[in-house]
Amino acid sequence: MTKLPTGLIVGKFWPPHRGHQLLLEAAAAQVAELVVLVYASPDAPVMPAALRTSWIKELYRGDEVARGARIGSTPLRVFALSAEADGVPPDAAPDEVHREFVRRWLAGQGIAVDVVFSSEDYGHGFAQHLGVTHVVVDKARQQVPVSGTQLRADVAVLAHQLHPLVAAQLGVVPPTHVPRVVLLGAESSGKSTLCAALAEACNTAWVPEYGRTLHEQKSGNLDYEDLLYIARRHVELEDAAAAQANQVLFCDTNAATTALYSYYYFHRCDPMLQAMAAVCGQRYAHTFVCAPTVPFEHDNWRGPEALRSFQHGMILMQLEFYGIPYTLVEGTVSQRVEQVKNQLSINSEQ
Template identity: 45%
Template sequence: MAPDKIFRHGLIVGKFAPFHKGHQYLIDRALKDCGQLTVLVYANPDFGAMPQAVRAAWIKALYPDITVLQPLDPPVDTADDFTHRDYVRHYLLDKRIEIDAVFTSEDYGDGFANHLGVTHRSVDRQRLAVPASGTQIRADVHAHHHLLDPAVYRHFIQKIVLMGAESTGKSTLAKHLAETFQTVHVPEYGRELWEQKKGQLELADYVQIAQEHQRREDEALKAARRFLFIDTNAITTLALSYYYNGGALPELHAIARNCISRYHRWLVCADDIPFEQDGWRDTEILRTKMQRMILYDLTERGIRFDYVEGSLAQRIATVRRLLDGPLA
């Protein structure tokens, strides 16, 4: 054990739902006093919106040098104190984990440590250093996002992708939705590269479009609040690759498949607005054909989507209803 450490091996147990800055304060304090630190993450029932594996991954990503474990079949949260304490005691024995200190910010800390036969270190019990609680944050995670590390908060941002053929109003709607919901949007990268190459794209260019577009999505999450609106994705890029180049590379197919689980909500912009020829687009006939291709592809992949149509104001109103509704 390092000479500046008080304890050889410390333990922290919690739900971490979500993992907030109060938890980080507790871990940081434990790391100052312990040569080694183990964190147990569990809840029963688990949290559907942030399951145990996700919560453990947050901690491991922010603290790669500590041990993060996910006990299986823990007692229900409503079980008595003795049941929980004894479960942890037997878990540690089974895993041959020997600790000499428990760190908590809870009233149960003394009894828990006594049951394990180790020292208890109480940290910020009155929540003065970091006034945060999981219950408080779960009630409105977006209002309390400042209590979460950005890497954790990104989990709660809903990625809303806008689909549709060219000149169906995706770009305009994405921009205005970002303004309406006071967040950011991701413009279509494919259009940018199309103009740079004067419309002369090769199959590999479509892969680059899909990869760069997703990279920009990930980057935009850092500035988003509650929602991130995204203009187009790799499924549209795949359709364009086939239309203009007669095929697509396997890498593009793989990226398109991964889109199925990448977004929280899919919106398809209707082709009921006047076609706007800006010098780069094809024809209105292509728009109709491409729209059908996209709708067919989404249906074949089993992707549930909502249709938005009418004027810009009508479309924004539709999205407002959808995002404020029971599936929000």
């Protein structure tokens, strides 16, 4: 398929939901570059356009050196517009006013578009005003039955229509069909080994620590922005693994621990990562902490053994700060497996 040079999407994205993601991804597959304008007037005071824009950019930011957002191979340019800075017309203004506003704004930015993508009735007339093609994406909401208005009215009930990163910013967690159990622990405390052993013993899936994967891929040279990316990718991998899980999904590490490492390495933490850490108590049905009593294994990636005790204490402090109940597991791998299974009332036959 020959791609058109530049596509355009205009919307409130209030908040960005799965339907928006379908629109963005369908559009990106058909153009060489995708321009997205985010605005509303009056704007949302608790999640203004600039914040919603940052959520969209983060959803599609990869781990490559070039930090610009992209969907597949298509660069994504997302702009937050406001009434104060850009003269955004009121939402209630006639369609002709909005069409002309966008046309003038694009011209002022030197941006020429070739196609408009939308899931709304206004799309055809809007594209005509710009003199470009119009492509409709899931107007009937059959692929993703979602409504931004309904979401704003009851975000907790409709959290399944949100990416976990966006949901966390709103203080909710999308539901899952299997309970998720997270294992935490300092470096070389046996949590990865225990996760794998539990998955085998319970005939289910488990999710390795994505932070470790990226750390090794980048030869230990993580950037500040990588920590939020790690947390986002980890929950995406959890969602993917949940489809193969049998009764329970075991997860190696959570966003709260990733936030700890952000402070450890960079002395700061992105607010989006802080929000993901804050909902860990809702995301996981049970939290287990591996006692740092197994022999320390040097692997060229870990810090000194003396750091392990401090890390363990910080994890416990953070859990208590968030009010997250946890169970400490000790002993050999087999003993720890039995401790977890007993706590979760899982039989060996399952």
